[in-house]
Amino acid sequence: xxxLGFNLxxxxxxxxxxxxxxxxxxxxxxxxxxxxxxxxxxxFSQVFRVDLxxxxxPACCLVASPSAAIWKWHRRLSHLSFDLLVRLSSMGLIRGxxxxxxxxxxxxxxxxxxxxxxxxxxxxx
Amino acid sequence: MDTVGPARVQSVSxxxxxxxxxxxxxxxxxxxxxxFKDEAFGFVRDLVxxxxxESQRPMRAIRSDNGREFRNSRFDSFCSDHGxxxxxxxxxxxxQNGVVERKNRTLVEMARxxxxxxxxxxxxxxxxxxxxxxxxxxxxxxxxxxxxxxxLRFGRQPSVKHLxxxxxxxxxxxxxxxxxKFESRCLDDVLLGYASRSRAF
Numbered sequence: 548x549x550x551l552g553f554n555l556x557x558x559x560x561x562x563x564x565x566x567x568x569x570x571x572x573x574x575x576x577x578x579x580x581x582x583x584x585x586x587x588x589x590x591f592s593q594v595f596r597v598d599l600x601x602x603x604x605p606a607c608c609l610v611a612s613p614s615a616a617i618w619k620w621h622r623r624l625s626h627l628s629f630d631l632l633v634r635l636s637s638m639g640l641i642r643g644x645x646x647x648x649x650x651x652x653x654x655x656x657x658x659x660x661x662x663x664x665x666x667x668x669x670x671x672x
Numbered sequence: 673m674d675t676v677g678p679a680r681v682q683s684v685s686x687x688x689x690x691x692x693x694x695x696x697x698x699x700x701x702x703x704x705x706x707x708f709k710d711e712a713f714g715f716v717r718d719l720v721x722x723x724x725x726e727s728q729r730p731m732r733a734i735r736s737d738n739g740r741e742f743r744n745s746r747f748d749s750f751c752s753d754h755g756x757x758x759x760x761x762x763x764x765x766x767x768q769n770g771v772v773e774r775k776n777r778t779l780v781e782m783a784r785x786x787x788x789x790x791x792x793x794x795x796x797x798x799x800x801x802x803x804x805x806x807x808x809x810x811x812x813x814x815x816x817x818x819x820x821x822x823x824l825r826f827g828r829q830p831s832v833k834h835l836x837x838x839x840x841x842x843x844x845x846x847x848x849x850x851x852x853k854f855e856s857r858c859l860d861d862v863l864l865g866y867a868s869r870s871r872a873f
Contacts, residue, residue, distance in 0.1 A: 623835045625807045626785040635811060640820055643833035661785035 556597065617647045626658050673716065673736050674772040675709060676780065683798035690801055691715055692779065694772045696735075698824035699814055701775050703805045705798045709741040717750055724754075733757040737769050778812075779804045790839035792862070799864040803838050806866055836863055842873065 558568050566585065567578040575588040575595050588595035621632055629649070636647040677689035687705035691712050694701045704715040716734070723731060734751070736742035738760050751758045761768035782804035783797060792800070810822050810830035822830035836842070843858040851857075866873055 622789065622837055624811055624832065625782040625804055625838065626789075627807075627811055631811075631813075635813070638818070640813070640818075640823065640829060641811065642829050642831040657785040657788040660788045661781055 681794045694775050698821040700809045700821035712741040713746045735759040786838040792839040803865040
């Protein structure tokens with residue numbers, strides 16, 4: 548397929564590997580042989596989308612998107628902000644840091660837990 | 673320089689306070705961990721003597737707040753012996769000590785995030801702060817010079833090839849002559865930082 552921006556997961560392949568896939572109205576989940584949840588799928592227009600926030604255990608290696616490198620370096624450099632990370636890699640000031648591309652809407656949980664502060668109220672006009 | 677603490681939880685090595693020292697030119701930082709605040713003098717003295725050997729330009733002044741760990745006779749005599757000017761901020765005016773106060777916040781935030789990531793127990797905060805300092809020296813830019821503080825200090829680019837995730841599982845190779853042939857060759861452990869004086873984790 549041309550211009551396909553996503554990876555497709557084949558249900559028949561999952562079944563072949565010994566997983567169990569359960570579909571319901573509005574939700575779907577993939578279970579392994581011991582009936583523990585591997586990941587859940589959320590309906591997304593005509594298809595189901597893997598909810599990667601619910602992925603646990605060895606299935607984490609599913610997250611092989613192009614942004615894996617930026618995540619890896621963000622976490623290794625003790626949650627350096629994504630802006631500075633991309634700027635540093637483009638300036639070439641550090642040995643061993645690969646070229647990283649800026650991406651939008653990256654949400655890191657420890658960053659939120661560690662740095663969240665109360666915002667002031669918007670002035671009432 | 674400034675102290676942070678006391679922490680709510682004692683670190684595994686029995687420390688309560690952090691002494692943060694920042695170089696005003698390169699903004700490279702050093703952290704030292706103390707059980708009592710009066711240990712600060714020893715750390716500052718060692719660092720000043722070490723830096724005198726490292727750089728050609730002599731150190732002129734040190735700047736701190738009016739904490740009793742800095743404003744005392746031992747510091748006065750040390751400064752007069754080595755020709756250092758000891759500058760103080762006005763009482764209860766931490767903004768005048770802003771460079772190091774901001775560094776405190778950066779380091780504590782980085783440490784908090786690293787501890788949060790793998791739910792590492794709180795008592796490892798000292799290791800987290802130390803690792804944060806290690807990384808901060810390598811990655812943060814001096815904005816108008818467009819160089820990292822490591823490069824300003826050592827004249828070469830820092831390397832980050834050896835960095836790993838703080839708190840990740842690691843396998844420590846067992847070494848020594850008294851190993852059984854069928855004994856496992858490594859121990860499972862948690863990575864808690866980088867060695868400062870050797871090439872190790």
